[in-house]
Amino acid sequence: MTRRVFRYVPFTIEQDQTAEPEYEARCVSGDETECGAESGTHRDPGPVEEWQRRRTQETGHRRYRRNFGGYAVMRPPAELAELARLTGGTA
Ligand SMILES: [Zn+2]
Structure with missing residues (x-):
């Protein structure tokens, strides 16, 4: 098994x-x-x-x-963190 x-x-x-x-x-x-x-x-x-x-x-x-x-897209946590860094936001 x-x-x-x-x-x-x-x-x-x-x-x-x-x-x-x-x-x-x-x-x-x-x-x-x-x-x-x-x-x-x-x-x-x-x-x-x-x-x-x-x-x-x-x-x-x-x-x-x-x-x-x-339509939906799946976003991994690493990408969210990267986006937050680029936009200066806190995602
Ligand atoms: Zn009808």
Whole structure:
């Protein structure tokens, strides 16, 4: 039996500022089969909510599944310390 031992590194999880987040919604109204209409992907929740409002007004459909996609980067403690040194801050 082999056991792999990992050294614990307390990475910090940060939002990736270079990648746009993604918001979208899909209409899941309906009893047997869901409607399936999609809002398309947006970089902001505003247009998605607007799409939902318009759709509900036009069709009476009132149930949606919302998806959010974001990108994360893992930063090791050594890099945080380096950043703090460069910016003169206390991270
Ligand atoms: Zn619908």
